[in-house]
Amino acid sequence: MTRIVRLTLDDVIHDAGQVSIRLGDPPSPVPEPFARLLLDHLQDRPNTATATDPDSRWLFPGRRLAARLRGRLRILTGRRKLPTAGCVDSQTVRAAETVGAAACGYDAGKKLKGQKRHVVVDTLGLLLCVMVTRCVGARP
Structure with a gap:
């Protein structure tokens, strides 16, 4: 992009x-x-x-x-200009070495240290929003 x-x-x-x-x-x-x-x-x-x-x-x-x-x-594509519905998904991504410790967290479900990428798309799959947060989960 x-x-x-x-x-x-x-x-x-x-x-x-x-x-x-x-x-x-x-x-x-x-x-x-x-x-x-x-x-x-x-x-x-x-x-x-x-x-x-x-x-x-x-x-x-x-x-x-x-x-x-x-x-x-x-x-x-014959749709209205503004979407009325969407889909939310999140993924855990392993943080690079250059990412500071304060920006990283731990995903206990996936047993991975990194960040969460939250994505919202409309019904055509066109991107509406992306948000990156630190993982929040208890360590085992």
Whole structure:
């Protein structure tokens, strides 16, 4: 996701009806309906009037990338823009060595030291929210 947020207008290639995006070398083709969604976004980029630099070359200026794209994708699939139902899941992930001790906990059920990743998605599987917390559980 961090690579997508850093994309500029120059990373989108529209040539002979094919839309590609430069995530690496060679550029990756963008399939329909995402290609149409991306071209619509280029025509009407949000936050250009309120951004620090209205002439910014960022493809996704501002901080609401996921919400804007999720709403457009939902409309393309025939759904309402805002979801009315979702699914919550959590996973225990082993913490890296660089993660401080205060940010880690212990999951007694999985017998794992690390963090919990809580994810909420809508009925299409589109991401609504991610939250990372320390595991909370009694040690055996």
